[in-house]
Each structure stands twice: as C-alpha cells, then as structure tokens.
Amino acid sequence: MIKAVRGTRDLLPPDTALWNFVEAAARDVFRAYNFQEIRTPILEDLSLFQRSVGEETDIVSKEMFAWEDRGRAASEKGQMLALRPENTAGVVRAYIEHKLWERPGVQKLYYIGPQFRRERPQKGRYRQFYQIGAEAIGPPAAGSESPARDAEILEMLATLLDRLGIRDWTLELNSVGCPNDRPRYFEALRAAINPVVAQMCADCQRRAVTNPLRMFDCKVPEDQPIVSKLPRISDYLDEACREHFAEVQRILTALEVPFTINDRLVRGLDYYQRTAFEFTHGALGAQNAILGGGRYDGLSETLGGPRAPGIGFAIGEDRLVLALPGSAEALAHKPDAYIAPLGAGMNREAAKLARELRKHDLVIEMGDESFRLKKSFDTADKLGAHYVIIVGENEVASGNFALKQLGGEQQTVPRSELASRIQSHK
Ligand code: AMP
Numbered sequence: 001m002i003k004a005v006r007g008t009r010d011l012l013p014p015d016t017a018l019w020n021f022v023e024a025a026a027r028d029v030f031r032a033y034n035f036q037e038i039r040t041p042i043l044e045d046l047s048l049f050q051r052s053v054g055e056e057t058d059i060v061s062k063e064m065f066a067w068e069d070r071g072r073a074a075s076e077k078g079q080m081l082a083l084r085p086e087n088t089a090g091v092v093r094a095y096i097e098h099k100l101w102e103r104p105g106v107q108k109l110y111y112i113g114p115q116f117r118r119e120r121p122q123k124g125r126y127r128q129f130y131q132i133g134a135e136a137i138g139p140p141a142a143g144s145e146s147p148a149r150d151a152e153i154l155e156m157l158a159t160l161l162d163r164l165g166i167r168d169w170t171l172e173l174n175s176v177g178c179p180n181d182r183p184r185y186f187e188a189l190r191a192a193i194n195p196v197v198a199q200m201c202a203d204c205q206r207r208a209v210t211n212p213l214r215m216f217d218c219k220v221p222e223d224q225p226i227v228s229k230l231p232r233i234s235d236y237l238d239e240a241c242r243e244h245f246a247e248v249q250r251i252l253t254a255l256e257v258p259f260t261i262n263d264r265l266v267r268g269l270d271y272y273q274r275t276a277f278e279f280t281h282g283a284l285g286a287q288n289a290i291l292g293g294g295r296y297d298g299l300s301e302t303l304g305g306p307r308a309p310g311i312g313f314a315i316g317e318d319r320l321v322l323a324l325p326g327s328a329e330a331l332a333h334k335p336d337a338y339i340a341p342l343g344a345g346m347n348r349e350a351a352k353l354a355r356e357l358r359k360h361d362l363v364i365e366m367g368d369e370s371f372r373l374k375k376s377f378d379t380a381d382k383l384g385a386h387y388v389i390i391v392g393e394n395e396v397a398s399g400n401f402a403l404k405q406l407g408g409e410q411q412t413v414p415r416s417e418l419a420s421r422i423q424s425h426k
Helices: 015-032 046-054 058-062 088-097 147-163 182-193 202-210 212-217 221-228 239-254 317-323 346-358 373-383 393-398 415-423
Strands: 043-045 066-068 080-083 107-116 128-137 169-175 273-281 289-295 310-316 337-341 364-366 387-391 400-405 410-414
Touching: 015 107, 015 128, 015 147, 015 317, 043 046, 043 088, 046 058, 046 080, 046 088, 088 107, 088 128, 088 310, 128 147, 128 317, 147 169, 147 239, 147 273, 147 289, 147 310, 169 239, 182 212, 202 212, 212 221, 239 273, 289 317, 310 317, 337 346, 337 373, 346 364, 346 387, 346 393, 346 415, 373 387, 387 393, 393 400, 400 415, 410 415
Parallel strands: 337 364, 337 387
Antiparallel strands: 043 080, 066 080, 107 128, 128 310, 169 273, 273 289, 289 310, 387 400, 400 410
C-alpha cells in the first residue's frame, strides 16, 4: 500500500473545517489591518535561502529539500532548486523583482501556504507544514523602520489569537540588535566561548567561528550550561536599537498587550535584526512555539534590492489548529436537508428540487431512486441531516412535499415554501 510520505499528512474532514475557520479568521484580521495577499512559488532557487535564512542555520544546513534541476542543454549545469522552508525570503525576492517599493507606502503582504523542512517528525513538527504569515516592508521614508510597525504587528497577532478563542498564550520579546552592535557583541561572545568551546558539540565549535549567534539555537543538553551563561545581546545594543526596542514596549503597554522579555530569544534565522518575538502556547507541549517573527531591516539589500526595512512573522498553522478550543465536529457543516427520491424516474425530479433549494444557500444531500425509504432515512440520519424531503410521483404531481424533521415531526409543505421552512430551523 502506498502511504503519505514520512512527515506529511492528509488533512481530512471534519478537521479541514478547523483549518478553514482559522484561515477565514486570519483573512478577516489581515483585512482590518490593511494587509493584502501575496502568493509566491513553492519552488525557489536554493541560493535565495542560503543568502537570507543563512548557510549556518539548521534550516539551510540540515533541513532543505533541494536538488539540481536538469540543465537546458546536456552540457549545461542545472539550477539548484529548493522547496521553500519559509516564505519571508520569497516575499522579499518578489518585492525586489517587481519593484514593489514603487508602490505607495509600506507594503503589507500576507500569505497562507505549505512549507517544507526535513525535520524529525513528531506531534506538531512535520516535513510539510503550513504557515500563515505577513510582512510589512518598504522604504524607510514610508515609515517601515518605525517601532510603530512592530507594535502594530504584535497587537494584530494578539487580536487574531483572541478572536480564535486561544487564551493561554505568552508573547516573548527580544531585540537582537543590528550590524552596528554585532561586532562588539561577537567579540564578547567569542571571548566567553574561547575557554570552553572545545567542550561543546561539533556544530557549536563551527558556529563559534562562523556565526556565534547560532549557538543559541543549540539543542544539545550538555551544551546548555555553557549557552545559558553566554553574554546577552541586550547588554550590547547601541543607543538607536535600545530606543527602538523601548518604544515598541511603550506602545504595547499602551495597547495593553502583555509581553515578557526573553533575552535568550534569537530565532533560528540569520536575517533578523532588532525586534524578535515568539508566541508560545501552554497546551502544546514540547513544540510550544505557535508563531515566530521579527524585523529584517537588511534582508532586501542582502538579496540585491534597495534598502527596505521590514518586519514579519509566520504562524505554524498546524500548531494553531491544535491549540483551538473548539471541536472540528462543531464547525463542520451538516446537510440542511436530505432528498429521498422514491421510485424510478425520480432522480431527475430530486436533482431539480436540489437545484432549486441550493439557490437558497441550503446544504442539500441526495439519495438515489433505487433506495428504499428506510435506507434513505438511515443514511440521512448518519449524515446528520436536519430534514428529509420525500420526492415521489404524487409529491411531484401535487407540488406538495413531505418534509420530515429527523427525530421530529412531518409536515406537508408546498414546493414554493420548502426553502423558507428549512431555513427557519437554522
Ligand atoms: P520559523 O519559520 O522557524 O520562524 O517558524 C515559525 C513557526 O512555524 C513556528 O513557531 C512553528 O509554529 C511553525 N513551524 C516551524 N517548523 C515547523 C514544522 N516542522 N512543523 C510544524 N510547524 C512548524
């Protein structure tokens, strides 16, 4: 038997109702904050992620689905392609490719779609997973660098979680500084690491040389006592970064959005500068990060674009769905009425009636003229239909139909009143 590939899964009804509920709520909230949808390809040039997410990150160094495409001619080397592991890089590539900075204001873009990472699958961690994310990016003159953008995004996320009925969330906030304060900080980090680096894992030994900030991503238990004592970037922020971060916090406080400062939070992607954040959720266990994001003021330039500061986030939709309080059953729709055609030639009459009723925005399911009445009723009951309508020769000829409420009464209703009668139960 051929099964779904390891780390991927089928989303089946009624669970898909939860996914649609989440996506509809997200689209509503994005609209209120004036974000518009962008859809970028799942397939991108591998170098896009090497240059943005960073070669030293776990995502790029260990978790990419990447391969060489066939060259156009036999002699030609093929392009290195990758399934996107995240969507910010693709959005910023599109921003540059389509000169979106020529459009007025800050570009506020959102996306919903699958991402791919070759991780070890477990509950809440998949190889194909889904992110709902947004980016606010634009020229500095449009206000894209302002701490007000950070606060707006964070407050929007709090609003979305609240609307979804998710209460038990914590916003963890940090500033990871900017290129201006990194040299001083890296110097301090290296000085602290040098005496102990030989005791650390192979990854950390390499990171200590190439990209010391990535040591904070280390998950090796033996390294944690060392990592926890490393100098914090919060002590090395320059005046501008410090003030930016303070203003984000002042606005959040004014908006009554609760947050905690976590000065070890660096996020596992290289492009972040200044504000970095994560929302965690109590009920999710080990994979408790429901979403993450931050500012990426240098990313556009890294990818060959103009200066375009930005901030964004990605929600793990799989985890968001796990955190929802409601059940899928309650959200999934049930037929308002089940039409039971009775006898030869009645399928076409049932189809005509179904067509009429569906125009009234009713959910209609149909049986088959070969079914006995009992089988129709049993099926309607199993499907959770509210009414059964019997369509036989007499009903069609007289224009009066038996409308039976399952577990309730039966009435005779003229054809023209069927829709309104069914609607009235809703
Ligand atoms: P990141 O793109 O790494 O910043 O992750 C943002 C969010 O995506 C995380 O907080 C998770 O909720 C979600 N996420 C990341 N990787 C996975 C995965 N392998 N499976 C499910 N969700 C994930």
